[in-house]
Amino acid sequence: MQNDNHKALHDVIIVIPSLNPDGKLITLIENIRKDISQIIPIIVIDDGSDKESKSFFNTIQNTYQCQIFTHSINKGKGAALKSAFQTIITDYSTHLGVITVDGDGQHTTEDVKRCIEEFTKNPHSVLLGSRNFENKSIPLRSRIGNIFTRNVINNMNNLNLTDTQTGLRVLPLFTLEGLLEVQGDRYEYEMNMLLYFKDNAIPMKEVPIKTVYIENNESSHFNPLLDSVKIYSVFIRYCTSAVASFLADILTFSLLVFILENHFPSYYIIISTVIARITSGLFNYLSNKHLVFREKRTSSSIHRYVMLFFIQMIASATIVQAIVTFTVYDTAWLIKILIDTIIFFIGFYAQKNWVFKKVSSPAQNITEKL
CATH class of the missing domain: 3.90.550.10 (Spore Coat Polysaccharide Biosynthesis Protein SpsA; Chain A)
Structure with a gap:
């Protein structure tokens, strides 16, 4: 032996x-x-x-x-x-x-x-x-x-x-x-x-x-600085994509308000909001798919992304509304920032491990302690 x-x-x-x-x-x-x-x-x-x-x-x-x-x-x-x-x-x-x-x-x-x-x-x-x-x-x-x-x-x-x-x-x-x-x-x-x-x-x-x-x-x-940035590069790209998507949302909204205000005086805010949110959401999906998580395969990730998009939106609105309604905290914008920050991190985990999860062989027990 x-x-x-x-x-x-x-x-x-x-x-x-x-x-x-x-x-x-x-x-x-x-x-x-x-x-x-x-x-x-x-x-x-x-x-x-x-x-x-x-x-x-x-x-x-x-x-x-x-x-x-x-x-x-x-x-x-x-x-x-x-x-x-x-x-x-x-x-x-x-x-x-x-x-x-x-x-x-x-x-x-x-x-x-x-x-x-x-x-x-x-x-x-x-x-x-x-x-x-x-x-x-x-x-x-x-x-x-x-x-x-x-x-x-x-x-x-x-x-x-x-x-x-x-x-x-x-x-x-x-x-x-x-x-x-x-x-x-x-x-x-x-x-x-x-x-x-x-x-x-x-x-x-x-x-x-x-x-x-x-x-x-x-x-x-x-x-410690340079190599840590590289180690956390995926999350940094995710944050950058989120900021870029936010700017795309604001710019699209502002442009549409300027164009539609005189044509649809009663509905221009709603129309601008919906179109801007769809535009920024599509931009965020594409940037996350190709630049953040770098998913190369054609898959149903768009369906999972849309599902997550609506889950996050509904969760944000529901939780903020509940806190404002049933507690003494009534500063909605401040509560929204806190809740959306938590949802932001949960969204990263969900996108990395579900929406853009890479194909692998059947699940195994990945780690064992000897």
Whole structure:
């Protein structure tokens, strides 16, 4: 049985994206060779590192037989992973899968080995090494950022993951071709990978791993502002579409009032409101379909969108009317802003997970805890 487990380790390729590494990368590779395997394939991507870093890549290539891919300029972690996946599909087609590992010392070889061994028991599932961020010894920025992002991503996408930003992942080989088409070249790519697995009903299993932060995570290349914007890009596009639709509604209404006021003095407000709302609703549907959720297939999403549109409109009117009628709060416009804000977030969830939901195979239990 021990020989079988040892052989199974060799069926997984280790992929390590790296930018301007230090001695921690060499230590990681050395420990992999010592604690896991002398012959397991290791691919390291030099993602546009500076000249001072070249000696580290030369050392791991010559001393520890790593395969080095080099990007002449920094393209991002997502692009680095895609470069490795492309070659693995061609050159390692008989292997079971790939494990991605961060090169900054945050993943122990003990956890890397355990994740590989768990994956070989479930080779058709994605395996995620999940950290616990409740420990107060974790740097405050990382603890708050990871918990907040985890809750937002889980709630927006109907997921149940304890760590949505883990870099320690074991991916079945059959997922790599699809992952090459997943959008994103930097840290947002890892988030989009999870959504790809969910949309295609590929099971994700979690294995608890150690939460390691060296020097308060100062070596991380994660940009809190830029990379967070990319991670939340779908919701940002959704908000932008909503604002644009609101402006379209106001402009259309104002134009129609100007045109129709003298022709239909008794009904121009109603006519203008209806036409403006239909116009802005159609604009919102098309922008959400093609720019926000990027649904490519022809489907019945228009029917679901119209149904949701009327449900939201009726809910808004009914709830606001009820609050004004049956409570002491009679400032209708202020109540409407509050209720419509809540409905706005519910609408995002409904559009992402129902109106524009991608086609997948029959539903499965997406996440399991090991």
